[in-house]
Amino acid sequence: MYRIRFHGRGGQGMKTASRILGEAFFLEGFEVQDAQRYGAERRGAPIFAYVRAAKEAIHERGVIARPGLIVVADDTLVAIAAAGVMQGLNEDCVVLIDSAESAAAWAERLNLPGPVIILPAHDTREAGEAAFVGVECAAAAACLAGVISQAYLEEAIRRELAPMGDEVVAQNLGIAADAYAKMEPYAGIVRADGTLSARAYKPPDWVDLPLEGVSLAGPAIYGGVNSELTNTGLWRTMRPVIDLERCNKCSWVCVSSCPDSAIQARADGTPEIDLDHCKGCMLCVAQCPPHAIGAVPETEALAREKAGEPVCAAN
Amino acid sequence: MPDAGASRFRRMRDLPSSHMLGAGTAMCAGCGGLAALTEAYDVLGENTVFVNAAGCMSLMSVYPFTPFRGSWLYTAMASAPAGAQGVRDALDVLRARGRITVQEDLQVVVLTGDGAAGGMGLSATSGAIDRGLDFIYFCYDNEGYGNTGQQTSALTPHAAATATDAGNSGFPGWKKDLFALWAANKPAYAATIIGGEPLDLVRKIEKARSFSGPRMILALSPCPTGWGYDPKLSIEIAHLAVKTGIWPLKEYIDGRVSHTRMPHPRLPVEEYLKPQGRFAHLFEPRRNEAALREIQAGVDAYWAPWEAQREA
Ligand SMILES: Cc1ncc(C[n+]2csc(CCOP(=O)(O)OP(=O)(O)O)c2C)c(N)n1
Ligand code: SF4
Numbered sequence: 001m002y003r004i005r006f007h008g009r010g011g012q013g014m015k016t017a018s019r020i021l022g023e024a025f026f027l028e029g030f031e032v033q034d035a036q037r038y039g040a041e042r043r044g045a046p047i048f049a050y051v052r053a054a055k056e057a058i059h060e061r062g063v064i065a066r067p068g069l070i071v072v073a074d075d076t077l078v079a080i081a082a083a084g085v086m087q088g089l090n091e092d093c094v095v096l097i098d099s100a101e102s103a104a105a106w107a108e109r110l111n112l113p114g115p116v117i118i119l120p121a122h123d124t125r126e127a128g129e130a131a132f133v134g135v136e137c138a139a140a141a142a143c144l145a146g147v148i149s150q151a152y153l154e155e156a157i158r159r160e161l162a163p164m165g166d167e168v169v170a171q172n173l174g175i176a177a178d179a180y181a182k183m184e185p186y187a188g189i190v191r192a193d194g195t196l197s198a199r200a201y202k203p204p205d206w207v208d209l210p211l212e213g214v215s216l217a218g219p220a221i222y223g224g225v226n227s228e229l230t231n232t233g234l235w236r237t238m239r240p241v242i243d244l245e246r247c248n249k250c251s252w253v254c255v256s257s258c259p260d261s262a263i264q265a266r267a268d269g270t271p272e273i274d275l276d277h278c279k280g281c282m283l284c285v286a287q288c289p290p291h292a293i294g295a296v297p298e299t300e301a302l303a304r305e306k307a308g309e310p311v312c313a314a315n
Numbered sequence: 316m317p318d319a320g321a322s323r324f325r326r327m328r329d330l331p332s333s334h335m336l337g338a339g340t341a342m343c344a345g346c347g348g349l350a351a352l353t354e355a356y357d358v359l360g361e362n363t364v365f366v367n368a369a370g371c372m373s374l375m376s377v378y379p380f381t382p383f384r385g386s387w388l389y390t391a392m393a394s395a396p397a398g399a400q401g402v403r404d405a406l407d408v409l410r411a412r413g414r415i416t417v418q419e420d421l422q423v424v425v426l427t428g429d430g431a432a433g434g435m436g437l438s439a440t441s442g443a444i445d446r447g448l449d450f451i452y453f454c455y456d457n458e459g460y461g462n463t464g465q466q467t468s469a470l471t472p473h474a475a476a477t478a479t480d481a482g483n484s485g486f487p488g489w490k491k492d493l494f495a496l497w498a499a500n501k502p503a504y505a506a507t508i509i510g511g512e513p514l515d516l517v518r519k520i521e522k523a524r525s526f527s528g529p530r531m532i533l534a535l536s537p538c539p540t541g542w543g544y545d546p547k548l549s550i551e552i553a554h555l556a557v558k559t560g561i562w563p564l565k566e567y568i569d570g571r572v573s574h575t576r577m578p579h580p581r582l583p584v585e586e587y588l589k590p591q592g593r594f595a596h597l598f599e600p601r602r603n604e605a606a607l608r609e610i611q612a613g614v615d616a617y618w619a620p621w622e623a624q625r626e627a
Contacts, residue, residue, distance in 0.1 A: 219378040225337035227382035259350035264333035277338035281345035282547035
C-alpha cells in the first residue's frame with residue numbers, strides 16, 4: 001500500500017494535492033483514500049492531507065502513521081513541532097521537500113535515515129504563485145510513486161480543477177508536466193509497504209495517570225491570555241518592517257489595523273511589531289498613511305538577521 | 316457616527332494603543348471577524364464571559380490556550396443563547412447570595428458566526444429575546460459557514476460563490492436581514508459595525524454596554540479565506556462595503572433605527588464586489604450586467620427612504 005502525507009500551510013493547496021494524487025491512483029485502478037485532516041482551514045496555519053492507495057481493499061483508517069513518502073511544501077514547517085511533519089518517519093520513507101537548501105543539508109540537519117529529494121521548481125517560482133505548490137507536489141509525488149502515468153495525472157488535474165476554468169487548468173497542467181519530468185530520475189523510489197497488522201502493533205510504554213476530579217482533569221484554563229505562548233509568527237511569509245524615519249507616529253492607525261494584537265504603541269506613539277505573533281497579513285503595510293511600513297520576504301529577513309545586517313524594506 | 320458626546324473615544328487618536336485580546340490565536344491572517352472582536356474587547360474588558368457557538372471563533376480558546384483575560388465557554392452550534400442564559404442565571408444566584416459584588420459581576424456575551432446566528436441558532440436566540448435575557452449577542456458575519464470551508468449560510472449575499480454554490484452564478488438567494496429580525500422585537504440595543512471603522516465600532520460597544528437586556532451587535536467580517544482576496548485587503552474591502560452602501564452602519568435604540576454613517580455619494584457596488592474572488596464570475600469571462608444591476612438596485616432600494624428623509 002502507498003501511504004503518502006502532504007504537509008503545507010493553509011492556502012497552499014495540500015487538500016487539492018491529495019485529491020489530485022488520489023484521483024490519479026484511482027484512474028490507474030487502485031483502491032484509494034484521500035483526506036485532509038479534519039480541522040479548521042486556516043490560511044497560513046500548518047495543515048496536512050494524506051493518500052492511501054492499494055490494489056486490494058483498504059481497511060486502514062485515520063491519519064497515516066507510517067508514511068512511505070512525506071511531501072513538505074513549505075520548509076519552515078519542519079521547525080514547528082505541532083505540524084508533525086516528521087511523524088512516523090522510518091528508514092524506507094522518502095522525504096520530498098520544497099526548499100532553497102540542498103538535500104544533503106536537510107538530511108544532515110534532521111538526521112534523516114532515508115532518501116531526501118528537493119522539489120526543484122522552488123527557484124523558478126515567484127512568491128505570489130503559492131497556489132500552484134499543491135499541484136506541483138501532487139505531480140512530483142505521482143512520479144516518485146512510479147505507478148502513475150503522466151496521462152492519468154493530467155486527467156486527474158483536469159477533473160479536480162475543472163471548476164476553476166480552462167485557463168487555470170492549462171497553467172497547472174504545465175506546472176505538473178514540469179514537476180513530473182524533473183522527478184523522472186527518482187521515478188518509483190517510493191515503496192509500497194505491506195498491510196499493517198494489529199498483531200505487529202507494539203503498544204507504547206503506558207504511563208498510568210491517577211483519576212482526578214473534574215476540577216483538575218477537566219479542560220479548564222486558569223491563566224488568561226496564555227495564547228501568547230503560541231508563536232503564530234511562524235505562519236508569516238512576508239514581514240512588515242517599519243521605517244521609523246518616515247513614521248508619523250499616528251499609531252492608532254496601525255494598532256487598530258492589526259487583527260492579531262501584534263502592534264502596540266510606545267508612550268511616544270512609536271509603533272512596535274510583535275514578530276513572535278505577526279501572521280504576515282500585511283494590513284498595516286496597506287493602511288499606513290505615509291507608507292512607512294514595507295514588506296520584506298521572511299526568508300530574506302531571516303538571512304539578513306543571520307548575517308547581522310539590518311532588515312529594512314526597499315520601498 | 317454615534318453621538319460622541321458621552322464617549323471616551325472622541326477621535327481616532329483616542330483608540331487604544333495596545334489591545335487586551337491576546338495574540339497567538341488560530342484565526343486566519345487578516346481575519347475581519349477577529350479585527351472586530353479585538354476592537355470590541357478593548358471596550359468590553361476582562362469582566363466579560365463569552366459563550367461561543369461552534370464556528371471559527373471556537374478555535375480562539377483551544378485547550379490549554381486562551382487569548383481572553385476572563386472566561387469563555389464553548390457551546391453546541393445552536394445553543395449559545397441558551398448557554399448564556401445559564402451563565403447569567405448562575406451569576407444572578409451568586410449576586411443574590413452575596414458571593415460576588417456588583418463590581419465582580421460579568422457581562423455575558425454570545426459570540427457566534429452568521430451560520431449559527433441565522434440558521435440553527437435562531438430558536439435559542441428567539442427564546443433569549445422573549446425572556447429579556449441580559450446579554451450581548453455578538454455576531455461576526457463572514458457570510459458563510461467559514462470554519463468548515465465557506466458553505467452558503469442564511470446570511471450569504473446574493474450571487475456570492477460559496478463551497479455549496481460554486482457554479483457560475485453563485486448563491487441564488489438573498490441575505491437574511493438579522494438586524495431587522497432583532498429590531499422588530501424591540502431589543503435594548505442593536506447595531507451594525509465593521510472592524511475597518513474602529514471609532515464607530517468602539518462607540519457602539521460602549522453604548523451596548525450601557526444598556527441591559529438583550530442587545531445585538533452585527534459585525535460584517537471580511538474573510539480573506541472564504542471571500543477569496545489577499546488578506547492585506549481586509550480593511551479596504553471593509554471601507555468599500557460602507558462606501559458602496561452594501562453595509563449600512565446603523566443602530567436601533569428606543570424603537571428607532573438611525574444610521575451612524577450615510578455614504579454620500581455612494582460608490583457603485585461593483586467597486587466592492589470586484590476585488591473578491593467569490594464575485595469574480597460577475598466580471599469574468601464577461602460582465603454579468605443583469606446581476607450587477609440587480610445587486611445595485613437592491614442597495615438603492617434600501618437607501619431610497621433614508622436618502623429622501625435626509626434631503627427633506
Ligand atoms: C450541530 C452542528 N452541525 C455542524 C457542526 C460543524 N460546524 C462547526 S463550525 C461550523 C460552521 C459555523 O458557521 P458560522 O456559524 O457561520 O461560523 P463561522 O465558521 O463562519 O465562524 C459547522 C457547520 C457543528 N459543530 N454542530
Ligand atoms: S475563515 Fe474567515 S472568519 Fe474564519 S478565521 Fe478565517 S478569515 Fe476569519
